[in-house]
Amino acid sequence: MSAVPAGADDSPVSTPDVPAQTRLGPVLVALAIGSAVSIGIGVYGRLHNPTGQAINLAGFSSGLAVKAWLTTLAFLFALVQIFTAMILYGRIKISGEWVAPVHRWSGRIAVALVVPVAVHCLYALGFQGYSTRVLVHSSLGCFFFGAFVCKMLILTRNDSPSWALPTLGGAVFSGLTALWMTAALWFFSTNGLTF
Amino acid sequence: MTHRSPLFTLAGLVIAFAVFFGINLANSAPRQAVDDGYPSASPTANTPTDQPSPVPSQTATEEASPSGSPTETATQGAEDAQFPDKVVYAGRTKDGSAAIAVAVLGDRAAAYLCDGRNVESWLRGTAENAELKLQAKSGDTLEARLEGSKISGEIEINNEKLDFTIGEAKPPAGLYRAKGSKTTIGWIVLPDGTQVGIQTDDQGASQAAPELDPNRPEVDADGEEVTAKPVEGNEEI
Numbered sequence A: 001m002s003a004v005p006a007g008a009d010d011s012p013v014s015t016p017d018v019p020a021q022t023r024l025g026p027v028l029v030a031l032a033i034g035s036a037v038s039i040g041i042g043v044y045g046r047l048h049n050p051t052g053q054a055i056n057l058a059g060f061s062s063g064l065a066v067k068a069w070l071t072t073l074a075f076l077f078a079l080v081q082i083f084t085a086m087i088l089y090g091r092i093k094i095s096g097e098w099v100a101p102v103h104r105w106s107g108r109i110a111v112a113l114v115v116p117v118a119v120h121c122l123y124a125l126g127f128q129g130y131s132t133r134v135l136v137h138s139s140l141g142c143f144f145f146g147a148f149v150c151k152m153l154i155l156t157r158n159d160s161p162s163w164a165l166p167t168l169g170g171a172v173f174s175g176l177t178a179l180w181m182t183a184a185l186w187f188f189s190t191n192g193l194t195f
Numbered sequence B: 001m002t003h004r005s006p007l008f009t010l011a012g013l014v015i016a017f018a019v020f021f022g023i024n025l026a027n028s029a030p031r032q033a034v035d036d037g038y039p040s041a042s043p044t045a046n047t048p049t050d051q052p053s054p055v056p057s058q059t060a061t062e063e064a065s066p067s068g069s070p071t072e073t074a075t076q077g078a079e080d081a082q083f084p085d086k087v088v089y090a091g092r093t094k095d096g097s098a099a100i101a102v103a104v105l106g107d108r109a110a111a112y113l114c115d116g117r118n119v120e121s122w123l124r125g126t127a128e129n130a131e132l133k134l135q136a137k138s139g140d141t142l143e144a145r146l147e148g149s150k151i152s153g154e155i156e157i158n159n160e161k162l163d164f165t166i167g168e169a170k171p172p173a174g175l176y177r178a179k180g181s182k183t184t185i186g187w188i189v190l191p192d193g194t195q196v197g198i199q200t201d202d203q204g205a206s207q208a209a210p211e212l213d214p215n216r217p218e219v220d221a222d223g224e225e226v227t228a229k230p231v232e233g234n235e236e237i
Helices: A025-047 A063-088 A099-125 A132-155 A164-191 B005-027 B069-077
Strands: B086-092 B099-105 B108-114 B120-128 B131-135 B141-147 B150-157 B160-168 B174-179 B183-189 B195-201 B206-208 B218-221 B224-227
Touching: A025 A099, A025 A132, A063 A099, A063 A164, A099 A132, A099 A164, A099 B005, A132 A164, A132 B005, B086 B174, B099 B131, B099 B160, B099 B174, B099 B183, B108 B131, B108 B150, B108 B174, B108 B183, B108 B195, B120 B141, B120 B150, B174 B224, B183 B218, B183 B224
Parallel strands: none
Antiparallel strands: B086 B099, B086 B160, B099 B108, B108 B120, B120 B131, B131 B141, B141 B150, B150 B160, B174 B183, B183 B195, B195 B206, B218 B224
């Protein structure tokens, strides 16, 4: 496979040539912690009394529009993440020192953008199941943050099995995509591509 | 531990969550109110990303409206024995399944129960001696008593009894109705800004109401433009 990605700056990117010794235990611990996060978010969303308050931001027609655009921007950064991940794993033949930092930072920005949205969802709307779309969105919201926590934990180590990181990266990306589709895409398709 | 920067990312995530939760908490007062009669429009934001405030009210931030309605609440709530001349109550049934609003004008009252999907009922009746007695054309009934600044009672709808205790709602919260040639829409705007509404056509088919925009009471109901008006209490509905 390709050479070690240019992560000389303590880049927490697992490389295709992993050490001979991989350990499953830490992965399971990370999965357990991620699951606990997912469940915790779900329980909070269910127990907390949603307030129904909206975000009010100048220039946007409604709180929903703010959230839809924020998450769309986050999704674009997630696409950058996928693109750079494919470079890191040799699927796309591009080289450069920039790949790993861009991968990390596009991910951080994407997650930072969705945090205000997720907090508002949790606080004002809660975990809802009154329609399939809403149930899927609520469930995936919990799943996404659990998967993200798990991915971060796995990245701290060098001895994870080679499937761990791509699986979790894929889970995080798929989760975000489905979250975007069950909320932002739904919003744009019912309200039009409006600000 | 070989790489620490993912932990910094995680720490950042936790801090960001805490910050935005704090913002949401700090900005959620129990009741937001505006002085003007109809929802006003001032969509300004003080924070760069998140300024929670009720829909459709726009000025309900702690900095923006310390004055205004608290004085109105004080004078209206002082009367225990009788209903105020003109008042609207809005809130949810005790089991949370539906929103309910009652508008009182003099000795007449109008009420609306709505779950935002397909259960609704319009009722009208009397408000006398701190008691409300309303009926719907379908036979649903509502009875409630005035208790301070709240009303407490039960509504019987489709042979199911729902208890409620709801408080006063100041504009823009309240009860609104738009009637066109083919459709009727009812909205309850709760004090926290949530809207619960149903649109029903002349065949009796119901769906969730479109969002009531604070800036324009004109609403599109299946191609026909109708105007949402506050329900006062003396309407024949």
